[in-house]
Amino acid sequence: MARVTCPNCEAKAIVTSRDKQSTHVVTLYCSCSNTRECGATFRVTQSFDHFINPPCKSTAQIAAGLIKNLPREQQLELLGFNQ
Structure with missing residues (x-):
């Protein structure tokens, strides 16, 4: 404080x-x-x-939510499985 x-x-x-x-x-x-x-x-x-930099867990949850909204092929590409 x-x-x-x-x-x-x-x-x-x-x-x-x-x-x-x-x-x-x-x-x-x-x-x-x-x-x-x-x-x-x-x-x-x-x-x-407000947060200037959100906690890591929140950032990961936001990223996971965004990835879930992508088409399957783009998800795999981001994860490095579709090269």
Whole structure:
């Protein structure tokens, strides 16, 4: 997980608790570690956006689905059986 910084003084913040909103969204309750000069407490919403590079299993599943839609001869050619 990425470091959380205080939106007021930009010091490192400590996550004191978290509340899962959904599969891809979580609310983090934080407190600033700069207690002498700031001491703010705040809430951060963290969410998953999208894959930049999908997991290998997903990529293989996508490829298998595409290959299944090809004519049999093209499938064999891609697999190296029709040379």
